[in-house]
Amino acid sequence: MTAKRDAKREDLKGRLIEAAQAHIQASGLAGLRARDITADAGCALGALYTAFADLDELILHVNSITLARLGAALEQEAIGAAEPRAKLKALAKAYLGFARDNRMAWKALFEHRMAPGVAVPEWHLAEHAVLIQHLVEPLAQLLPARDTPDLLARARTLFSAVHGIVAISLEDRFIGLAPTDLESELLGFVDTMVSGLETERE
Amino acid sequence: MTAKRDAKREDLKGRLIEAAQAHIQASGLAGLRARDITADAGCALGALYTAFADLDELILHVNSITLARLGAALEQEAIGAAEPRAKLKALAKAYLGFARDNRMAWKALFEHRMAPGVAVPEWHLAEHAVLIQHLVEPLAQLLPARDTPDLLARARTLFSAVHGIVAISLEDRFIGLAPTDLESELLGFVDTMVSGLETERE
DNA sequence: GAGAAAAATGAACGGCGTTCATAAATTTCA
DNA sequence: TGAAATTTATGAACGCCGTTCATTTTTCTC
Numbered sequence: 514m515t516a517k518r519d520a521k522r523e524d525l526k527g528r529l530i531e532a533a534q535a536h537i538q539a540s541g542l543a544g545l546r547a548r549d550i551t552a553d554a555g556c557a558l559g560a561l562y563t564a565f566a567d568l569d570e571l572i573l574h575v576n577s578i579t580l581a582r583l584g585a586a587l588e589q590e591a592i593g594a595a596e597p598r599a600k601l602k603a604l605a606k607a608y609l610g611f612a613r614d615n616r617m618a619w620k621a622l623f624e625h626r627m628a629p630g631v632a633v634p635e636w637h638l639a640e641h642a643v644l645i646q647h648l649v650e651p652l653a654q655l656l657p658a659r660d661t662p663d664l665l666a667r668a669r670t671l672f673s674a675v676h677g678i679v680a681i682s683l684e685d686r687f688i689g690l691a692p693t694d695l696e697s698e699l700l701g702f703v704d705t706m707v708s709g710l711e712t713e714r715e
Numbered sequence: 716m717t718a719k720r721d722a723k724r725e726d727l728k729g730r731l732i733e734a735a736q737a738h739i740q741a742s743g744l745a746g747l748r749a750r751d752i753t754a755d756a757g758c759a760l761g762a763l764y765t766a767f768a769d770l771d772e773l774i775l776h777v778n779s780i781t782l783a784r785l786g787a788a789l790e791q792e793a794i795g796a797a798e799p800r801a802k803l804k805a806l807a808k809a810y811l812g813f814a815r816d817n818r819m820a821w822k823a824l825f826e827h828r829m830a831p832g833v834a835v836p837e838w839h840l841a842e843h844a845v846l847i848q849h850l851v852e853p854l855a856q857l858l859p860a861r862d863t864p865d866l867l868a869r870a871r872t873l874f875s876a877v878h879g880i881v882a883i884s885l886e887d888r889f890i891g892l893a894p895t896d897l898e899s900e901l902l903g904f905v906d907t908m909v910s911g912l913e914t915e916r917e
Numbered sequence: 918g919a920g921a922a923a924a925a926t927g928a929a930c931g932g933c934g935t936t937c938a939t940a941a942a943t944t945t946c947a
Numbered sequence: 948t949g950a951a952a953t954t955t956a957t958g959a960a961c962g963c964c965g966t967t968c969a970t971t972t973t974t975c976t977c
Contacts, residue, residue: 662893677879709911
């Protein structure tokens with residue numbers, strides 16, 4: 514009977530993930546410290562390395578949870594509107610809303626880098642699929658002639674474009690621009706994009 | 716006569732920037748080490764801090780040079796085609812080409828973060844303008860009714876979208892997608908976008 | 918060319934992720 | 948149940964990092 518051992522290990526993992534999540538939300542990936550996390554989780558510094566291989570693996574688990582929450586937020590919109598244009602706009606708006614409301618956790622999804630030479634594990638890469646899966650169906654409606662691989666490529670491209678707009682606006686790297694409203698700019702972009710896709714259908 | 720002193724200082728700065736640039740090209744921002752840079756530049760560790768306030772300031776100078784090179788590459792395309800559609804596609808292609816050919820230096824432009832609480836100096840923020848300035852003129856042709864602030868916002872949005880597509884594709888964060896050709900996908904995106912903008916003109 | 922001013926040097930500092938000898942807790946089995 | 952065996956937790960210690968600073972070396976002034 515090793516139940517007690519397993520329960521304690523799972524409990525420790527959970528506390529570490531929660532503490533790491535709190536620290537990322539508060540001060541971002543760059544401010545994450547193994548000593549802070551273990552102090553908040555109520556364990557010794559070395560205990561982190563009995564639960565996870567290193568800090569990167571712990572961050573991957575935090576990012577998994579963030580992706581799951583983001584996936585749930587997008588799912589809400591995907592079951593709403595039936596029109597492709599309305600659905601794509603709702604998804605873009607939900608993506609922006611999530612990025613705004615969970616800024617640091619959302620940034621961690623894209624800022625985190627593994628140690629040089631080690632690849633992101635496939636189980637985690639696969640979780641990123643939630644970001645594009647809801648785009649395929651409305652795109653298929655807009656472009657009925659395309660096959661699935663083509664639609665997947667379009668979906669990734671559209672996601673990347675929306676992500677780029679949100680990411681660059683939220684970290685204001687450019688100056689001298691009108692303080693335009695990001696949401697209306699983003700929805701305008703999706704509108705333009707859908708109009709362009711409609712001209713391709715013919 | 717302080718000419719010799721000034722000349723040596725400028726020479727030191729130049730060697731440090733060059734060494735930092737070489738290290739970024741070879742192993743990226745994450746692998747940058749003050750000890751490596753100073754060894755390559757042929758000076759003592761402490762000398763770096765007589766030339767620059769800290770590593771961040773040195774990185775900013777490397778990024779300035781990268782932005783100037785990128786600006787020159789885009790300039791080439793901007794003076795080419797007269798048609799807005801052709802010009803925007805040429806600019807997108809040039810941006811992708813630069814990112815591919817100077818992967819690490821290009822990534823450093825967007826991955827670098829200042830220390831918490833310190834802002835990117837305005838002189839460096841202003842240099843990012845080269846990324847969007849060439850987009851305004853073709854957009855103005857496509858949307859003659861819009862005023863300048865509106866066009867600047869559109870230009871930033873379009874750049875962000877193109878950047879997002881290039882960035883996410885070059886760091887392959889998604890799996891299970893068709894190994895589509897990035898360049899044709901990007902040019903297809905610009906085509907769709909221009910078609911959408913043309914429908915807005917009326 | 919001697920004294921003043923500035924700059925280069927690299928050992929030392931504090932902080933980081935990670936490791937490891939040791940201590941504590943848990944499981945095994947008579 | 949209790950003592951030996953095994954697993955887990957501990958935090959001081961390690962190696963590496965950016966940065967500083969007392970000291971040496973170079974440059975400037977007159």
